């Protein structure tokens with residue numbers, strides 16, 4: 001992250017504003033506690049003792065969309081759930097990102113039928129897709145890191 | 161007490177058929193008498209089918225009568241089970257609800273109404289349960305399409321992509 | 330920015346709820362509150378309409394279907410063996426039990442034999458799954474009521490179970506390990522040390538959980554005397570499993586209608602006295618211990634022999650036979666292209682899943698695809714009993730009552 005330091009006597013670090021903001025955003029991303037189906041159980045294991053996603057600044061899961069900036073769509077989205085999901089997305093404050101976890105959320109998975117939305121990108125714009133049914137916690141963490149990389153590339157004017 | 165003999169003695173013609181397959185007894189009952197039959201099965205000494213395990217719908221298309229509703233009764237006293245079946249016509253299938261006898265039937269019957277379109281008369285709350293309230297059709301009927309969408313592979317990516325909806329900000 | 334008002338789901342017209350809530354709500358005397366489908370303690374996407382007088386619940390109207398996946402319809406378009414993968418994804422906390430009930434239904438129609446070794450392995454894995462499921466139940470139930478550390482401990486142990494499942498099937502959660510006529514492959518050698526060390530450690534862990542909760546005054550206050558269900562009501566409402574046994578009814582399908590050789594194992598069925606949330610908690614804790622007992626016995630009596638039936642009409646031959654026998658090649662080709670067909674018939678099979686009676690109604694029309702599959706899922710029935718359990722209690726107790734029936738919405742909506 002283009003960090004240049006001039007370690008003079010005062011120990012001043014100069015850095016681009018954009019980089020700092022993006023860095024701060026990746027270090028404290030608050031995901032929304034939004035479990036839909038089986039993948040949500042793996043999302044829970046990711047937060048629990050063995051995988052401990054709080055190492056990546058995700059200590060808190062916020063049940064309220066108003067307080068969160070990352071939506072992890074963990075599970076299959078049904079046609080009945082779709083409007084709810086969109087409403088939750090609309091309620092999240094900017095900047096916000098969406099991570100589609102699992103085959104079902106990404107493309108419908110094994111359920112190619114009348115009830116399931118074939119990919120949550122029909123409803124909300126998705127930043128990172130994670131394959132797997134369910135993805136292992138490591139895969140979810142990898143997806144989160146990929147998102148971090150992406151956030152670090154963002155320009156400030158994208159969100160104003 | 162043998163359930164089949166008891167039912168035949170009590171209801172006569174209303175018992176339309178009796179089948180046995182791998183130890184499971186299926187008794188086909190006239191739809192008009194299903195509540196009485198259930199009541200009898202539950203309250204008669206020696207039968208005591210006190211537990212309703214399951215109610216499910218079946219679509220026998222293209223046969224007529226087209227729909228079947230199967231009730232799986234179980235007796236905790238005798239440790240045995242019984243399947244009652246009602247056959248219903250293809251247009252406007254309707255049968256009386258058994259919620260009065262077995263309250264557990266409530267949601268099962270709503271589910272059958274939702275997925276098969278079989279109406280249960282006198283049901284306390286006949287609404288859709290699984291599908292959205294404004295859904296068209298009854299998905300588990302055989303003439304209802306699966307709703308399959310073409311799978312996007314690399315060779316047909318562009319073709320399918322044209323029709324795929326994407327959400328924008 | 331999108332206008333939030335545009336996407337309101339329920340306009341709040343109270344008249345829509347006529348007949349479901351009391352007259353007082355329609356007049357505006359009591360409050361109608363919407364809970365879910367996005368709520369941290371509804372275990373997924375359950376939605377409840379609560380009618381409240383102050384903090385007391387007067388009526389409760391569950392709204393399910395937010396996870397209706399169309400599994401039953403989708404299975405009708407797949408061959409018998411192909412559709413096993415769908416059953417895993419129904420009740421995702423106990424996938425092996427779902428596999429089992431579906432395989433048992435197929436075996437019942439086909440009259441297929443299951444070798445002794447496969448039976449014992451099935452029992453062992455079904456019980457491991459039960460422990461797995463109860464651990465998630467305990468974790469979330471305790472988390473809802475406010476005990477964070479139990480959540481972390483339970484998931485630590487659960488990871489070990491998932492590792493065992495990964496050893497046998499290659500997948501952590503969706504194992505799809507059972508097949509009609511037996512299991513997919515024999516147990517690998519790493520399985521045994523993993524299970525033995527788990528069996529050794531786990532009794533101590535159960536004690537840890539119990540030390541944290543069983544006599545904890547906060548836990549007692551929040552679970553005792555709420556969510557009461559009498560034995561009569563429980564039977565009438567179709568409850569099964571720990572919910573039914575919590576009310577003192579001794580009905581466990583493993584004892585009453587044994588399947589997969591459960592009659593050969595020695596275990597107790599814990600029963601409750603009061604029928605409240607605390608009793609159900611105690612029952613599930615005891616079931617953890619009983620499951621361990623069953624696994625120990627199964628390990629001890631695991632016989633040698635084939636792990637899958639030899640009936641080539643239904644079971645494809647092993648890879649090793651393909652090079653030697655023309656007949657095996659024909660069977661292999663036939664079973665993997667067309668699949669097997671079952672005679673026209675209808676069966677209903679029930680097993681004891683961690684949540685209660687899991688039933689599978691299977692109808693075949695003589696073809697190679699099921700004509701109708703229906704799963705009688707315990708969560709669905711228990712949710713329909715929720716209004717009876719929740720009535721008259723405080724809204725804060727509702728979280729405990731939802732937790733105690735151990736619902737899985739995938740199981741409920743299918």
Ligand code: SF4
Nearest residue numbers: 038075102103104133
């Ligand atoms: S991707 Fe697999 S694990 Fe995830 S919700 Fe879909 S079926 Fe369940």
